Amino acid sequence: MNFxxxxxxxxxxxxxxxxxIGKKSALRLVLxxxxxxxxxxxxxxxxxxxxxxxxxSCTECHNLSDEEKCQICSDxxxxxxxxxxxxxxxxxxxxxxxxxxxxxxxxxxGVIRPIEGIGPEQLNIxxxxxxxxxADTKEIVMAIxxxxxxxxxxxxxxxxxxxxxxxxxxxxxxxxxxxxxxYADELTLGRSIVARMPYKIKE
Amino acid sequence: MNFxxxxxxxxxxxxxxxxxIGKKSALRLVLxxxxxxxxxxxxxxxxxxxxxxxxxSCTECHNLSDEEKCQICSDxxxxxxxxxxxxxxxxxxxxxxxxxxxxxxxxxxGVIRPIEGIGPEQLNIxxxxxxxxxADTKEIVMAIxxxxxxxxxxxxxxxxxxxxxxxxxxxxxxxxxxxxxxYADELTLGRSIVARMPYKIKE
Numbered sequence: 001m002n003f004x005x006x007x008x009x010x011x012x013x014x015x016x017x018x019x020x021i022g023k024k025s026a027l028r029l030v031l032x033x034x035x036x037x038x039x040x041x042x043x044x045x046x047x048x049x050x051x052x053x054x055x056x057s058c059t060e061c062h063n064l065s066d067e068e069k070c071q072i073c074s075d076x077x078x079x080x081x082x083x084x085x086x087x088x089x090x091x092x093x094x095x096x097x098x099x100x101x102x103x104x105x106x107x108x109x110g111v112i113r114p115i116e117g118i119g120p121e122q123l124n125i126x127x128x129x130x131x132x133x134x135a136d137t138k139e140i141v142m143a144i145x146x147x148x149x150x151x152x153x154x155x156x157x158x159x160x161x162x163x164x165x166x167x168x169x170x171x172x173x174x175x176x177x178x179x180x181x182x183y184a185d186e187l188t189l190g191r192s193i194v195a196r197m198p199y200k201i202k203e
Numbered sequence: 204m205n206f207x208x209x210x211x212x213x214x215x216x217x218x219x220x221x222x223x224i225g226k227k228s229a230l231r232l233v234l235x236x237x238x239x240x241x242x243x244x245x246x247x248x249x250x251x252x253x254x255x256x257x258x259x260s261c262t263e264c265h266n267l268s269d270e271e272k273c274q275i276c277s278d279x280x281x282x283x284x285x286x287x288x289x290x291x292x293x294x295x296x297x298x299x300x301x302x303x304x305x306x307x308x309x310x311x312x313g314v315i316r317p318i319e320g321i322g323p324e325q326l327n328i329x330x331x332x333x334x335x336x337x338a339d340t341k342e343i344v345m346a347i348x349x350x351x352x353x354x355x356x357x358x359x360x361x362x363x364x365x366x367x368x369x370x371x372x373x374x375x376x377x378x379x380x381x382x383x384x385x386y387a388d389e390l391t392l393g394r395s396i397v398a399r400m401p402y403k404i405k406e
Contacts (some may be wrong), residue, residue, distance in 0.1 A: 004266050004273045004295065007254045017243075019235050031293070032222050033251060034258060034267065040220075041255040047217040048236060051210045052244040054238060063207050064237065070207045071295065076277040090234070125285035131397065 042140060060131070061123045062107040064089050068137060072096075072105060081138040083131060083159065087088040095143065103141070106131060109115055111153040120156055128157065131165045142170040254324070265310040265327045267292050275299075282306040284341040286334060288360060290348060292316055299347065306344070309334065314347060323359060331360065335367045345373040360400040361393060 003009040008030060015026035033041055057063070058070035061083075065071070070090050072078065072092075082103030086092055093104050108123045132140055140161060144150040174192035175184045184192075208214040211233060218229035236244055260266070261273035262285075268274070275281065275295075289295055293300030295308050311326045321340060335343055347353040361371050376389045377395035387395075 003302075004261075004275050004292075004299075005258065005269050007250075007258050008267055010250045011254040012290075014247045017247070018232050020228065020231070027293070027296075029221050030225070030254070033254065036255075038255060041251060044217045044220070045251050047210075047213045048244060048248050050235070051214040051236065052241060055208060055210050063212055066208050066210050072207050089207075091232075093230075096207075158337050 025111075045190055059106045061103060062109060062127070063092050070169065077102075080136050082141060083137060083139070084127075084141040084143050085128060086143050086151075087150070091143065101141075103139075108144075108153070108157075111149040112156060113149050120160075123153075125157060125160060128165065129160055132161055132166050139167040139169060146173050163175075213273050265312060265330070266295050266308060282340050285344060286331070286340060286342070287344040287346050287381040288331060290353070290356075293356050295344075295348065304344075306342075311347075311356070314350075315359060321389045323363075326356075328360060328363060332363055332367065335364055336370050340369055342370040342372060345371065347373075349376050 003012070011030045011033065012023065012026045015021055015029045016023050018026075021029070030033060033044075036044075053180060054066060056065050056068065057075055057081045058065040059068050060073040060093065063070045063072065067074070082101075083106050084095065084101060084103055085106045085108060086095065087108055087110060089107055092107060095101050095105075106124065106128045108125065108128070110118055110123055112118060112120060112123070128140075131137060142154045142158065161168055172190045173188070174195065175181060175188060206215070212270055214233045214236065215226065215229045216230050219226050221229075223373055224232070236247075239247075257269060259268050259271065261268040261276055262271050263276040264273060266273045266275065268276075270277070282305045285304075286309050287304060287306055288296065288309045288311060289300065290311055290313060292310055295310060298304050299307075309327065309331045311328065311331070313326055314325060315321060315326070331343075334340060345357045345361065347357045357373060364371055376391070377398065378384060378391060384392065
């Protein structure tokens with residue numbers, strides 16, 4: 001691309017370094033920025049600078065946080081005896097959005113992936129075991145993606161926790177709500193038949 | 204979306220205020236930013252701050268520029284006697300990318316669109332006429348989009364220039380290269396037959 005302005009070129013470079021943004025989209029974003037007021041641009045760049053400067057990892061659950069302890073860990077209204085183990089902070093958000101879980105979280109920071117050099121020691125497993133050992137912890141919910149690496153991680157973490165006096169559960173796997181049976185993959189459908197559950201009539 | 208961090212929320216708000224970026228993409232971009240080094244984030248925000256602070260409009264052609272005169276206007280190697288009239292700076296880039304034009308540009312800043320309150324006085328037409336009157340200007344190339352508003356603008360500008368001693372031309376309209384005739388729209392195909400050109404055999 002030919003730019004008549006070095007400043008434009010630099011700004012387009014900056015935006016196109018972001019994931020999923022190509023040169024053309026970057027140009028569109030830069031032209032949008034040029035047409036914004038000084039205050040708008042300052043508040044945009046300010047938000048990013050503040051984020052980078054002040055964002056911390058929660059000392060308890062490793063979720064992103066503004067303080068030493070994140071909003072979830074410091075919320076005394078939440079169920080302190082249940083810890084949901086997830087891969088990433090995105091999963092925390094996804095589960096929070098369902099509104100179905102009122103316990104605490106623990107972010108592993110990934111799954112065991114030997115091929116990429118990610119072993120158990122790269123993940124936040126030790127701090128999970130320390131939390132599990134606390135007297136008030138009664139249940140650990142494993143909410144790791146049901147992929148090969150995810151299952152391995154669930155197995156490894158559960159094994160590490162077997163000596164600790166806590167109940168270990170995993171989130172239910174089976175056919176999705178709203179999906180048609182004929183389109184469900186064989187593995188999921190097969191397992192959901194094997195792991196069938198008693199049907200409860202709601203009154 | 205539920206955020207455990209106010210800083211994250213603000214950064215996601217900032218990104219999702221950009222055109223074509225929703226909440227989910229914004230989150231992805233923010234998480235990318237979080238994983239970048241401090242220097243990378245500083246250079247990103249710096250590029251935008253510098254852009255907003257120092258970007259000027261070229262006093263000659265109204266293209267975006269770092270200096271009073273843009274790189275194109277101040278390039279003495281370019282053909283000073285031909286001025287290509289375009290709607291926006293994006294069109295300047297598009298034409299520059301073809302590498303086929305070595306003259307100067309004039310950015311109108313839009314087209315006449317009475318319904319949105321954009322009349323000739325909102326566009327950079329007076330400065331174009333002033334430039335056209337200069338002794339070295341020999342040709343004005345109208346490169347406005349062939350839409351209804353664009354054609355109106357081309358007509359209006361050409362009329363204003365009719366008293367000035369310059370040659371006025373428009374970019375060629377016709378079927379696109381690489382397109383198949385059967386898929387060309389009727390108006391374009393019809394006009395391209397009416398405006399047929401003598402075929403030159405290259406030797």
